[in-house]
Amino acid sequence: MMFTRFTNRTRRSAEAAFEEARMLGHDSLGDEDLLLGILRADEGIAANALSLLGVTFEDARGESDAMLSGALASVGISLEEVRREAGEVFDMRIPDNRRIPLSPRAKKALVGARKHMRRLGDSHLGTEHVLLGILDNEDGTARRMLARLGVAPEKLEDRIFELRDRAAG
């Protein structure tokens, strides 16, 4: 099962990820939403490692917006004009009655997270395992979002392991 052995923190960050995905109009939960969830829950080794590299939830959310605008601009559509034309009621949010599945990349990240957990000899799935799983996805949206924020994946991995060592004493 995809969500077993989650720590409470990981569960909270997953819930935050679904809320983010819904708010941003993502009809499936992407690996970038998992990253946003970790930042929004703002606790645990993964969030601290990101914070050490200067990544804030607001920055990441802003990049997500910029990537949407950019994709639309690439085919000649201005998100600003669409917003203006549709008026106040325009909202990317997915209605509450629609379920959001995990995207293939998000599934892959969570499967990878479990592998990292086992490899590291841990018994529970922490946010750092999820972040490591996200980073394995070289073609993922989360990695591109981090690149736009000036974060190299290797640096982030280093910070994660430093924080783990420190926590272990």
Next chain:
Amino acid sequence: MNEKMGTRVGGLEDPRAGLEAVVALRRTLEALEAAQVENAFISGWSWARIAEVLGVSRQAVHKKHAGRIRARYPGHAPGRKGA
């Protein structure tokens, strides 16, 4: 997004950018449809008239939008314009 300025997006040069533009359009289209149906409802249009302009059945519009919009405007009777 088109990272190399001046090159065409999508097509054979950059399939990922082309596919991502499709995803961005799909998400924006969904939000735009929801907003314009809501705008029509606020203007007093009936579900039948909204459906007609969208070129779909009244049931389809109702199923997709009525619950959300009615929850947002409790007590707002369905429009009679074009009923």
